[in-house]
Amino acid sequence: MLVQRNQSDQQHLRFQIPKKKAIQTCLMFILALMVVFTLTNTIKANEQPVHTIYHIYVDDDYLGVIEDDESIYEYLNQLEVEHEEKFPDLSIAVGENVRVVPEFVFNKEDEDEIEEVLTMLEDEAIVQAEAVALVVNDKPVVYLASTEEAEEALELLITQYIDEDQYEQFLDSDGNEDEQVEVGEKKIMDVTLTEEVTEENVLVLPDEVVTVSDAIEKLNKGVLEEQPYSVQEGDVLGTIANDHDLSTSELLELNSELDTDSVIRVGDEMKVKAYKPVVKVLSTYVTKQEEEIPYETEVREDDSMFKGDQKVTQEGQAGVQVLEYEVTEENGSLTKREILSEKVTKEPVKKVITKGTKVIPSRGSGTLGWPAVGGYISSYQGNRWGRFHRGIDIARPSNYNILAADNGTVTFAGTQGGYGNLVRINHNNGMETLYAHLASIDVSVGQTVSKGQKIGVMGQTGNSTGIHLHFEVYENGQLKNPMDYLNY
Structure with a gap:
């Protein structure tokens, strides 16, 4: 008018x-x-x-x-x-x-x-607009065109973090806390704001009145406040200022003890400006969840089974339980979770593994020991000098004794072509080991040997350059890489 x-x-x-x-x-x-x-x-x-x-x-x-x-x-x-x-x-x-x-x-x-x-x-x-201010702790934060828009902004602020339908149910509830919550559901018990927010009719410049969406953005972003910052690896004044939307000169104004030539170190404390939300949404709800109970694994020994053998005698099954939680969130992030009740609806079943403990001198345990006294691997399995090298070579031991890699029975002890003096041991569990280029042999065919027992002396017989042990591993008749069986 x-x-x-x-x-x-x-x-x-x-x-x-x-x-x-x-x-x-x-x-x-x-x-x-x-x-x-x-x-x-x-x-x-x-x-x-x-x-x-x-x-x-x-x-x-x-x-x-x-x-x-x-x-x-x-x-x-x-x-x-x-x-x-x-x-x-x-x-x-x-x-x-x-x-x-x-x-x-x-x-x-x-x-x-x-x-x-x-x-x-x-x-x-002299030109002002009638507006409604959202006041946080007695300080106007945003101005909206009407009470309806102010109420809408507050509701949208809350429903950013709470399902809108569940919030409506909370507002319409009769406060019956004894109402049961079903599995997979949740019931909001309380919604509050971290700060007191009131509405006030004011006159302000028209440009200060914002839309609902702009009000939400401003409430979420908050206000700039001076905050401490600890210098991190790779930081320089320019990057610190840029990361906090400051110019270098503004950063130096906040830290008067510094100038453009100052050296900063990791761990130094500085002052920056960062946005701090003016108000947060706190919500508490009760929920029920069906969760799995992991099964345990039990290992049982059986002296009727050979050592190194094992089998699953009972498969494990996970159990099921229903847990009721009281959950507190701040702006949608979990701050506290407390178990109110728990009920097991299906007991877990243990997984049972039976391992053999029976040991006989001629049967290997399945774990190979180092076949020399120290030393290092001078050549691995693989292509070498245009040919495939079938095992590994071990040289420069502490002494030249050759040791049985596991319990077993000697199946060959003699000279064989390029291998020179050779010993083969059948470990009677599907595995066989071969020891070549020995200077001398201390065992005979049919002899039972134990793991770590001396079976000969390292040498350079056959096709060999220098004193070393050539060692091969077989499993079920198939050549294997010894490195897959040795702890080296």
Whole structure:
């Protein structure tokens, strides 16, 4: 609505006078009547002309004097029209803090300052919008166009982290805490904000009023606060400033003891600015979940089975239990979880493994020992000098004794082609080992040997360069890589 001049009140004019200045206005009105009465009598006595001039104030600031107040009305009405078009969703208030105070004078001087007054009015906050402020701990944080939008913003702030349907059920609930929760469901017990949030009707600049989505973004992002920062590996002043949306000069202002040439070290404490949420959503809910109970594994020994043999005599089965939790979250992140009740609906079944313990001298344990006294591997299995090297070579031992890799029966002890002096041992568990290039042999065919027993002396018989042991491993008749069986 355009601001209209009250034609019947020429003594003291003001736009939309706030209640807090009502007494002041009444007193000024009475004073103006007294002035009029006095001036009227004076005029009659002196028959001199009387002129009206107008003093313009914004709040308590004096802007100047004008001869015709119509220009002020026209200017304010124009502002109202412009801002109503610019902000169609807002209720605009123009001139709330503008006062026009008339004065009657006998001698009118050239005191009209209309251009200066209008120019000064442009710089004053005389156009305001009716808004609802969301106030956090007595400090306005965001301004919205209406109470409905403020309520919507608060609800959206909460339902970012809580399912909307569940939140509605919470709001509509009758507070019956004994209501049972089914498996896979959850029931919200409480929703609070970490800070006190209230609503307040205010007048603000129209540009300060934001949409609901912008309000949510601002509430989520929070406000910039000074915070400590510990220097990390690879940090320099520029990267620290950039990571916290600061310029290097702003970072140095926060840390006056530093300059651009300062050396910073890992662990040094600095001050930065980072956003801190002004309010967080706390929620507590009860939920029931069906969870698996892992089965245990039990190993049982059986002296009727050979050592190195094992079998699964009972398969394991996971159990099932229903757990009821009370969960507390802050902005959707878990902060506390407490078990309220637990019920086993299916007991787990142990997995049972039976291992043999029976040992006979001619049967290997399945684990191969190092066949020499120290030494190192001078050549691995694989292609070498254009041929496939079938085993590994062990050289430079502490002494030249050759040892049986496991319990077994000697199946060959003699000379065989390029192997030179050779010993073969059948470990009677599917495995066989071969020892070649021996200088001498200490065992004979059919002899039972034990793991670690001396079976010969390392040498360089057959096709050999230097003293070493050539060692091969077979399993179920297939050549294997000894490195897969030796702990080296």
